[in-house]
Amino acid sequence: MPELPEVETVRRGVSRHYLGRKLLQLSVFGPRTVRRHDPGLLGALRGRTLCSVGRHGKYLLLGWDDGQVLVAHLRMSGQLLAAKPSEPLLLHTHAVLRFSGAGDLRFVDPRTFGEFFLAWTGSAPNSAGGARPPHGEDVASMAAEAQAMALPAELAGLGPDALDVGPAHLGAALAGRRAPLKALLVDQRVLAGVGNIYADEICFVARLRPDRPAGGLRPAELRRLAAATHSVLTNAIAAGGSTLSDQRYRDVLGEAGSYQFEHKVYGRAGQPCLSCGRPIERATIGAKSAYLCRRCQR
DNA sequence: CGATTATCCTGTGCGC
DNA sequence: TGCGCACAGGATAATC
Structure with a gap:
């Protein structure tokens, strides 16, 4: 979390x-x-x-x-x-x-x-x-x-901090990889800091399906991915992070974050996509849950 | 080598 | 009301 x-x-x-x-x-x-x-x-x-x-x-x-x-x-x-x-x-x-x-x-x-x-x-x-x-x-x-x-x-085995990665690094790191895009986004050797929640949010903002083979992204899609990574993480930091219903995450003073109220897909299975209205789907990628909009993400 | 699966734990929430 | 159990998912080791 x-x-x-x-x-x-x-x-x-x-x-x-x-x-x-x-x-x-x-x-x-x-x-x-x-x-x-x-x-x-x-x-x-x-x-x-x-x-x-x-x-x-x-x-x-x-x-x-x-x-x-x-x-x-x-x-x-x-x-x-x-x-x-x-x-x-x-x-x-x-x-x-x-x-x-x-x-x-x-x-x-x-x-x-x-x-x-x-x-x-x-x-x-x-x-x-x-x-x-x-x-x-x-x-x-x-x-x-x-x-x-x-x-x-x-x-030393960690990839660059996720706030520092751009399209060039993502393109090089994902090239030739057949694993699902989301599996590489949460791989700390590729980039460090993204986990299950933010990987879903990043894929949605980038309009990319998390089960896309990672190596198949076009340059424009890599640019969207890099931009979404930066914007999602930056906005989440500004909101103090995400405190889910289990209340597991609190800051040093015990305060909850508020980014959970800005989640577009994570935990929203069955609820309407905020962009197109189609129900958000829940899938399994790499033994972990993944939430996505099949119409907005390709 | 790359991709997938099991493991470490406890709290929670669900179905029955 | 309570019981059992699946699930949550970060990193790493083991396995396919």
């Missing part, structure tokens, strides 16, 4: 509330939260200052003043929530980051698919300890802030 727009909204909340703060204590509960390496390694973060909050695709990159990077992925049901240290832990709280002067940032994840791991960018941190780097409020500067950090080696 958290896809690029939700992770970006969380990133902005973490940056706004914890950037420049010193980590007093980091607690991890349960064996699944840190599973790529010895969980004890996270102890090295105690006393460090958070000096950057980046994102690549659905990964959050918390950069510290010694060059370490705490990589976080929310997967299906993970939440990062602000809390006062005095508040009781919610059920399924797997990690607590306690900051000086900013309270807790808590990782809550019922399904335990989410994970943290410690990485090293190999490059110097982009701001020295403690000083809050100025960051603007406009979309462009926030996007730049998200991408400012070098990518850890563990994430």
Whole structure:
């Protein structure tokens, strides 16, 4: 559920509330939260200052003043929530980051698919300890802030962030592929950040059927796909992401997003297409549900 | 090699 | 009202 727009909204909340703060204590509960390496390694973060909050695709990159990077992925049901240290832990709280002067940032994840791991960018941190780097409020500067950090080696297999891809990259990445278009849109090695919900929305806006063989798109269709990818994700970020009926996604302050009210196809099986009125169909592509309008999308 | 399927989990909502 | 079960889908490993 958290896809690029939700992770970006969380990133902005973490940056706004914890950037420049010193980590007093980091607690991890349960064996699944840190599973790529010895969980004890996270102890090295105690006393460090958070000096950057980046994102690549659905990964959050918390950069510290010694060059370490705490990589976080929310997967299906993970939440990062602000809390006062005095508040009781919610059920399924797997990690607590306690900051000086900013309270807790808590990782809550019922399904335990989410994970943290410690990485090293190999490059110097982009701001020295403690000083809050100025960051603007406009979309462009926030996007730049998200991408400012070098990518850890563990994430080298990811494609470019979905906000950065254009027709040229899509054309090269999709050429010769027989798999359905939607299967490649959600493949993080092709582009990073798009998941099941936004892939359907992007295909609708691009007027492309999600089951089209990906390699068969014409140049004009690739341009529509690139434009739709950018516009759907940008609009979703502006709306604070999508909070579905399961309420699984919330931002750092616990607020719901509103982009679910702008969904054109996802979850709308049987309801009229907002463009032509024909009922939205539900199909299965790559073992996942897909929603589409068979008349508007070709 | 590329494409498909199973797996990890829990909460939810459905049918009976 | 309650029980069992299919389903949700992000990433990765295994398999076709």
